[in-house]
Amino acid sequence: MLGRPPIDPRVFLPEDALHPFPARILLGLALGLGLAAGAAAQTFPTRPITMIVGFAPGGPSDVIARLVAPGMSAELGQPVVIENVPGAGGTIGQRRFIESRPDGHTLFKGSIGQATVPTLYRRLAFDPLAMEAVGLVNEVPMTVVVRRGFPAATLAEFVAIARRENTRLNLGTAGVGSTSHLCGLLLMSALGAPLTEVPYRGSALVLNDLVAGNVDIGCDQSTNTAEQIRAGTIRALGVSTPARVEALPGVPTTEEGGLAEMRMSGWNMLFAPGGTPRPVVERLNRALLAAMRDETVIRRMTELGAPPVTGERTTPEAARAHWMGEIARWRPLIQGAGQFAD
Numbered sequence: 001m002l003g004r005p006p007i008d009p010r011v012f013l014p015e016d017a018l019h020p021f022p023a024r025i026l027l028g029l030a031l032g033l034g035l036a037a038g039a040a041a042q043t044f045p046t047r048p049i050t051m052i053v054g055f056a057p058g059g060p061s062d063v064i065a066r067l068v069a070p071g072m073s074a075e076l077g078q079p080v081v082i083e084n085v086p087g088a089g090g091t092i093g094q095r096r097f098i099e100s101r102p103d104g105h106t107l108f109k110g111s112i113g114q115a116t117v118p119t120l121y122r123r124l125a126f127d128p129l130a131m132e133a134v135g136l137v138n139e140v141p142m143t144v145v146v147r148r149g150f151p152a153a154t155l156a157e158f159v160a161i162a163r164r165e166n167t168r169l170n171l172g173t174a175g176v177g178s179t180s181h182l183c184g185l186l187l188m189s190a191l192g193a194p195l196t197e198v199p200y201r202g203s204a205l206v207l208n209d210l211v212a213g214n215v216d217i218g219c220d221q222s223t224n225t226a227e228q229i230r231a232g233t234i235r236a237l238g239v240s241t242p243a244r245v246e247a248l249p250g251v252p253t254t255e256e257g258g259l260a261e262m263r264m265s266g267w268n269m270l271f272a273p274g275g276t277p278r279p280v281v282e283r284l285n286r287a288l289l290a291a292m293r294d295e296t297v298i299r300r301m302t303e304l305g306a307p308p309v310t311g312e313r314t315t316p317e318a319a320r321a322h323w324m325g326e327i328a329r330w331r332p333l334i335q336g337a338g339q340f341a342d
Helices: 023-043 060-076 088-098 113-120 155-162 179-191 203-212 222-231 278-292 295-303 316-337
Strands: 049-053 080-084 106-111 131-147 170-173 196-199 217-221 234-239 265-273
Touching (some): 049 060, 049 088, 060 203, 060 265, 088 106, 088 113, 113 179, 131 155, 131 179, 131 222, 131 278, 131 316, 155 234, 170 203, 179 196, 179 217, 179 316, 203 217, 203 222, 203 234, 217 222, 222 234, 278 295, 278 316
Parallel strands (some): 049 080
16 A cells, blocks of 8 residues: 655645745844844934044044043034043054943044054954944144154255264154154155164153154154144144145145155044944934034144045045045055064
């Protein structure tokens, strides 16, 4: 006697029930996650926001953070508190930030250093790319500056001194990976001559020693040097941008001074931890843009030679594209210089 044919479960079950995660369940999960993210954005923020700065108070990163924080606070309805966590070229603060909860309540005021950390540091206890770009704040001209009594009035005279055999000149930087360190690498590459690097825990400390005459040269953002240049406490030899800077019209470009290869801009960018819900990132971006539209912020950044970015460059997508492009640009220079941090 022939037995019954095996029962085909598809006769009795809906098609998607045969999948280990039926489509209706997957759709429900997706809708649930989307609703949860939307709800998070609607209620965000629920407490004060911490903006971590990886350098000491008074430096260019700190200045920009403190300029945008009040406007963001007004827009978000919660205090935005600056926390300075200096050390190791900003990576101590970056690690603390990356290890925070990805809910938008901890931010990081990053800079060009976040484009070089992946190459500079061969052993890190965190993933330096585990961040969401919230928005690009501005691009910042770099200035080559010397102590007031330095025996060179122009960049060409400085180049001649630096290239002399057995010349020992001290270059102050804010540490490996900082914007001033990268500027120093580019300066030495353009000079074809070494400088003795003196690392500090922040750009403000370098500036203090330049003013005091304890270090010969600095290569730093105009946000840190413009006021001292105008006051005459330090001397500017050049700005590393294609055109002169409105805030420092009397300072020639490095190309005018004979170092065409010495061209770069620093930048400031706001980051959220990787995995932060997209609606929260967009909410933070709107708050940042509101702060950057404030007339006082615009005026102050312009005085420092670095007005806020505008137009298509203000989106999170544009910020991420800028960040990735800078990583690609600096990798070969760092590898060629052979300067790595452990």
